[in-house]
Amino acid sequence: MNKKTEPTIHDIARELNISASTVSRALNNNPRISQKTRDKIKAAADKLGYRPNTIASNLRNQKSNTIGIVVPMINRHFFSSVISGVEDVAFKAGYNVIISQSNDNFSKESTIVHSLFSNRVDGLIISIGMQTQTFAHLELFIRKHIPLVFFDRVVDEIDADKIVVDDFGGAFQVTQHLIDQGCRRIAHIAGPQNLKIYTERKRGYQQALSKNGLSVDQTLILYNNLTAEDGQKAIRQLLSLPNPPDAIFCANDTTALSVMIFLRDKGIKVPEDVALCGFSNEPFSEFVSPSISTIKQPGFEMGQKAAELLIDQIEKKGKTERKHQTFVMPTELIVRQSSSRK
Amino acid sequence: MNKKTEPTIHDIARELNISASTVSRALNNNPRISQKTRDKIKAAADKLGYRPNTIASNLRNQKSNTIGIVVPMINRHFFSSVISGVEDVAFKAGYNVIISQSNDNFSKESTIVHSLFSNRVDGLIISIGMQTQTFAHLELFIRKHIPLVFFDRVVDEIDADKIVVDDFGGAFQVTQHLIDQGCRRIAHIAGPQNLKIYTERKRGYQQALSKNGLSVDQTLILYNNLTAEDGQKAIRQLLSLPNPPDAIFCANDTTALSVMIFLRDKGIKVPEDVALCGFSNEPFSEFVSPSISTIKQPGFEMGQKAAELLIDQIEKKGKTERKHQTFVMPTELIVRQSSSRK
DNA sequence: AAATAAAATGCAATCGATTGCATTCTTTTT
DNA sequence: AAAAAGAATGCAATCGATTGCATTTTATTT
Numbered sequence A, B: 001m002n003k004k005t006e007p008t009i010h011d012i013a014r015e016l017n018i019s020a021s022t023v024s025r026a027l028n029n030n031p032r033i034s035q036k037t038r039d040k041i042k043a044a045a046d047k048l049g050y051r052p053n054t055i056a057s058n059l060r061n062q063k064s065n066t067i068g069i070v071v072p073m074i075n076r077h078f079f080s081s082v083i084s085g086v087e088d089v090a091f092k093a094g095y096n097v098i099i100s101q102s103n104d105n106f107s108k109e110s111t112i113v114h115s116l117f118s119n120r121v122d123g124l125i126i127s128i129g130m131q132t133q134t135f136a137h138l139e140l141f142i143r144k145h146i147p148l149v150f151f152d153r154v155v156d157e158i159d160a161d162k163i164v165v166d167d168f169g170g171a172f173q174v175t176q177h178l179i180d181q182g183c184r185r186i187a188h189i190a191g192p193q194n195l196k197i198y199t200e201r202k203r204g205y206q207q208a209l210s211k212n213g214l215s216v217d218q219t220l221i222l223y224n225n226l227t228a229e230d231g232q233k234a235i236r237q238l239l240s241l242p243n244p245p246d247a248i249f250c251a252n253d254t255t256a257l258s259v260m261i262f263l264r265d266k267g268i269k270v271p272e273d274v275a276l277c278g279f280s281n282e283p284f285s286e287f288v289s290p291s292i293s294t295i296k297q298p299g300f301e302m303g304q305k306a307a308e309l310l311i312d313q314i315e316k317k318g319k320t321e322r323k324h325q326t327f328v329m330p331t332e333l334i335v336r337q338s339s340s341r342k
Numbered sequence C: 001a002a003a004t005a006a007a008a009t010g011c012a013a014t015c016g017a018t019t020g021c022a023t024t025c026t027t028t029t030t
Numbered sequence D: 001a002a003a004a005a006g007a008a009t010g011c012a013a014t015c016g017a018t019t020g021c022a023t024t025t026t027a028t029t030t
Helices: A009-016 A020-027 A035-048 A054-061 A077-092 A106-118 A136-143 A167-180 A196-211 A228-239 A253-266 A283-287 A299-316 B009-016 B020-027 B035-048 B054-061 B077-092 B106-118 B136-143 B167-180 B196-211 B228-239 B253-266 B283-287 B299-316
Strands: A066-071 A096-101 A123-126 A148-151 A161-165 A186-190 A221-223 A247-250 A275-277 A294-296 A326-329 A332-334 B066-071 B096-101 B123-126 B148-151 B161-165 B186-190 B221-223 B247-250 B275-277 B294-296 B326-329 B332-334
Touching: A009 A020, A009 A035, A020 A035, A054 B054, A066 A077, A066 A106, A066 A299, A077 A096, A077 A299, A077 B077, A077 B096, A096 A106, A096 B077, A106 A123, A106 A136, A123 A299, A136 A148, A148 A299, A161 A167, A161 A196, A161 A299, A167 A186, A167 A196, A167 A247, A167 A275, A167 A294, A167 A332, A186 A196, A186 A228, A221 A228, A228 A247, A228 A253, A247 A253, A253 A275, A253 A283, A283 B283, A299 A326, B009 B020, B009 B035, B020 B035, B066 B077, B066 B106, B066 B299, B077 B096, B077 B299, B096 B106, B106 B123, B106 B136, B123 B299, B136 B148, B148 B299, B161 B167, B161 B196, B161 B299, B167 B186, B167 B196, B167 B247, B167 B275, B167 B294, B167 B332, B186 B196, B186 B228, B221 B228, B228 B247, B228 B253, B247 B253, B253 B275, B253 B283, B299 B326
Parallel strands: A066 A096, A066 A123, A123 A148, A148 A161, A161 A326, A186 A221, A186 A247, A247 A275, B066 B096, B066 B123, B123 B148, B148 B161, B161 B326, B186 B221, B186 B247, B247 B275
Antiparallel strands: A096 B096, A294 A332, B294 B332
16 A cells, blocks of 8 residues: 555645645745745645645646647657757746657547647647648637647648748759759759648749749659658659759758769769759758758747747737737758859 | 637536436446447537546546656657657557656756656656756655656666666677777777766777777777767877777767768778777768768667556556566667778 | 724635446336 | 336545635724
8 A cells, every 4th residue: 555645735734724725825825825824834835745736736727738749750850859949948938748749640640639639738739741631630729719830831721820941932042052053954852742841842943943044844853752762763763864954952851862872872973963952951961971952940949939939829818819920930051062063 | 708618528418418427437438328328428429529628537537648758858869769669659558748858957857857746647757867966856756656767868776667778788799890890909989977878888898808808998998978079079189199099989979970070081091091880870870971880779669668668567556566677678780881891 | 992904814616527326217027 | 016136327525726705813093
């Protein structure tokens, strides 16, 4: 029998022959309780090893002081950076963070979101999975007026705060940079076009070409899921063209890396024969040789911003129902060896 | 006025003119309630958009179905892999995961641990921070018989389940491998010796040398915090020795990388002039050139194992108070270019 | 010292789900 | 048809903290 239950405010009350209400107020520094009593109560609380039961408090207050975050994969640099940023802000504001990963599986995502609702999280931060095409699970939050913030992979159909990076601008910059380096036939390995981030990146690429008077050659745009294998297949195909490209802009770093390795193995010089850029600034892109030019996405800062927005909504709830906004985080072009021809 | 409160079992009860107890039992598939009534109740629950309030349930059941995990930094590949593994197992078992990062700050770690206790987590998984030297915050969990599992950076002084990698074995293997490649003066860049993982790695290194009849030269062992800068400083010092090493075993990959870059810039050939190995198998180690030989630590699997152990303890609680164990996860030597001389 | 004002504390309901025990309703037995 | 057995459901307390309102205690005024 080791499970004597935890001390509660009632135990403290009994110890001091006072009421539980007084104990509760004292521990919350309610001025209605005299300083003397407060001190006495706090001393007794310490003595008994009292720790407030947050669950009871949450139930009574209809607030969990918890925010949920759902990402496709915890174990990916960009996402873990975002989570880290969220935790940073949440901790300082007194919130717990429950994490879950959808593994890009719609059914798991839906289960998670419902479970978080049942846990009465005060708000939710989410980047949706690749498969996610319907949004009933998220509309639940909207309907119940529970703050919701999307980041990175956002949902156009739902009106909520959103935090995205400037995919268009980043892609434009990268492409312009390749053009500035003298490249004229620039290929693009693009991601799935049901995700906005990838359509935006493609759009930026195309616009940069047009603006510089270069034509957009559809045979130079390949679509896939941006895995390492996809990269290999794509580069093979590009090299087999009658008129192969002199530069490749990959929609992520993983693909850029696999392309780079393929070229290296084939003895094709990067950047002299083919210049190369990625997107996301994965940690490895700095260290490979040649190092890969890419676009830096401020993951940690996005997480911070998402948490700030969310907590702001939570704490202003009901007061000013402010308009939902979309925040575009700036991207930064990082020029490295893989695209430096001059 | 948008905050009509969520429907509860009482609302369902009222709707159907039955008691809340029956509703509760029906929703939990208690056989005491007839199938007919159960169906009726579930239909009504759906109709009202009822979602159980986990907080209320947790309070009553004295169980939160939540486990806490504390790591120094979420945003590090090894740790995010562990977290991912924990989430994977926890989700399947119906547990939520609250994450926090200590930032290697003792005071934050202590606050977090207390807060998790107040949230009545059913168990805690933790890798302690570098600064952590006292353990009162953790003894709280022991004293209250709340399951606790350490991983990676464990605390010898506390009796609990622990999951570590075979640091000794991994280091031994790496060193043996370097010897097999013909290296004879093998240096070691070692980490802070208050952390067991680093003393073990050093021990493995030394033992391998001894076993092969090589002497342990203390001038070839340098101690620091294993940052990239530390690596630079260390390699400079090693190269300035009258009799510099022909191989370097770094206690982590970050250091190995910075050493490698330094050597590359100096035109010193890896592995021909100096062979190099790291530890941890950070994602970049595969892609750099030359790629870095290292020891793979199964982060995801460690997380899974930690969660399994913890949940096992939680659910067996009170029944068989089983002995605490330390699990040593196998490491794997990954031989890459940086150490392949033959 | 009585009357009034002000300060301190207590009572009891509440948050929503669960459960031991009691009660009601059905079915079976004689 | 009455009695006994079995099935289905309900009552009310519980988990621990909070809070509007009521009550008690103390301080102030006349």
